Amino acid sequence: MGHGWEGVVLKLMRGRDFTLTVTGAEQVAERYRRLCLSDGGMLRATGVHPTMWVRLWFESEGRPHQRAYTLVDPDPVEGTFSLEFALHDGCASDWARTAKPGDTIEATVQGTGFTVPDPLPSRMFVIGDPASLPAINSLLGAMPETPATVWFETPHPSDADLPVRTDAERHDLRRVPRRDAGAHLVDEVRAALPALLDGNPSAAFVWIACDAATTRRLTAYLRKELGIPKDRVNALGYWRTV
Template identity: 25%
Template sequence: MSFCEPARVVSAVSLTPHMRRISIEAEGDWNWPAGGQGDERIDLAFPKPGETEADYEFFNHPDYGRADLGTEPPWRHYTVRKVHDGGRRLDIDFVVHPGGLAADWAMRAEPGHLLGVFWSESSRSHYQSPSGPRRQLLVADATGLPGLGRIVEELREGDVAHAIIEIEAEEDRQEFTTRGQVTYSWLVGSGLGSSPSALFDAVKTMDFPNLDADDTYAWVACESATSRRIRKHLREIRGMARDRHNVVGYWREGADGHVSGMNDEVTVDA
C-alpha cells in the first residue's frame, strides 16, 4: 500500500445550505478500514485551486518528510461520515464557508475529480463507543455534525442520548435514523466564526442529570477554546471521570491552515 492513495469523486450533493456531501471511491486495489465508528478521522490531499486532481504521488516520494521536495500540496483532516462496500466508497461531509481551501473545492467538486487519501490499516476515532454506558451527551458545532450524525445512526437499541448542535441557519438542521432514543437541542445562528458560540452555556444549563454516573458518556467536537471550557465544566462541575468523555477541538478561531478548516481536527482534550 502507498502512503497516499487515489480516490475519485462519484457524487457531490448539498445536504443543507452549509453542508455538502462528497462521495469518493477508491482507485486501485486499496480500501478504507471498514471497522470504524463515529468521529473517524481521515486525511485528504486536495487539488490546488483551479485544478481537479490532487498531486497525491507527492506524498509517496521516498524522501517525503526528509528532504525538500518543493511546495507541499494542500491536505486537511476530515471525518468519515459513512463507509460503503467494505471500504471501497466513503462519504465525507464538508461544511461550506467562504475562504476555506477544502470548502471552496467541495463547492466546485464534480464526479471525476481526484483526491488523495492518506491510508491507514486501522481507523482512528476520538469517539470511543462505550461498551457499558447507555446514556450519552453529544455536543457539536457544524464541524462536528458529520461525526455526530454517524454516532447517532450507530447507537444501539436502548441507548439514550441528548445532542446539542450549533448550526448557522434553521435550514441546516439534519434528520438521522437511529435505534437509540435521541433528543436534540439545535442552537441556530451563533458560533462558527461569526459570533460567540452558545455551546458552553447550553451545556452548563442543560437538564441532563447524573453525568457523573458510570452509565453516562460525553463526546464534544467544536472550536478549540469552546471545547476546553466544556471539558473543564464536565470534569470540575459535573464530576465526569476522564474515561467517560472525549472532547475534541476541531478548529481554532483566528488560525490559518489546518486549524482554520471548518471540519479540521486539531486538538484532543481527553
C-alpha cells in the same frame, strides 16, 4: 502533488495513501455539500470503525495542506463512502464547491480511531456543530439503542435543517444558534446537563467536537465541576476561530 514535511511525518507514522475519485455531489444546504467517492481500495485495506476519518490533501499557494474529514456511510464491499463539507473560506471548501464526477483527490489514513465505550453508557451526551455532523451521525449509529441528548450548534440559519440522524424515541435533539463565539452553547449545556446526569456522572458518556475554545471550556466543566471520569469524555476541537 507532493505532501511536504507533513506527508513525510505521516509516512514515518505508517500513514497509508490512497487516491479517491468523486462519483457524485449534492448541495445539502446553502453552506453544506456532500460528495460521493470511490475509495481506491482504502476500506478493504484499513477496515472501518465509528467516526473514522481521512486526511485529504489540498494545494494552496503552491503548498500542500491536509484537512481531516469523517467518512459518511462507508461500504467496504462496494468501496464507497461520502464526505460532507461545512463550507467556508479555504482551500478544502473551494475544492468541494466545484468537485465533479471523475475528479480525484489524495488521502492519507493515519491517526483515526474510536472504541465504543464498554460497558455501554446508560445515556450519551453529544455536543457538536456542522463540522462534526458526520461524526455525530456515525456515533449515534454505532450505539443505536443508547438514549442520547444532542446539542447541535448552528452558526448559520441554513444549518437548522441539516440532517442529524436522530430517532425521536431515543434522542433529544437541541439545536442551538451560535452566539458569542460559542458561549451561548456552553451556557445551554451548563443549564441542562447536571439534571440530566441524575446524580450518576460515571454512567454517562460525553462526546464533544466543537471549535477548539468551546471544546476546552466544556471539557473543563465536565471534568472539574461535574466530576465525569476522564474515560467517559471524548473531546476534540474540530476547528479554530480566526
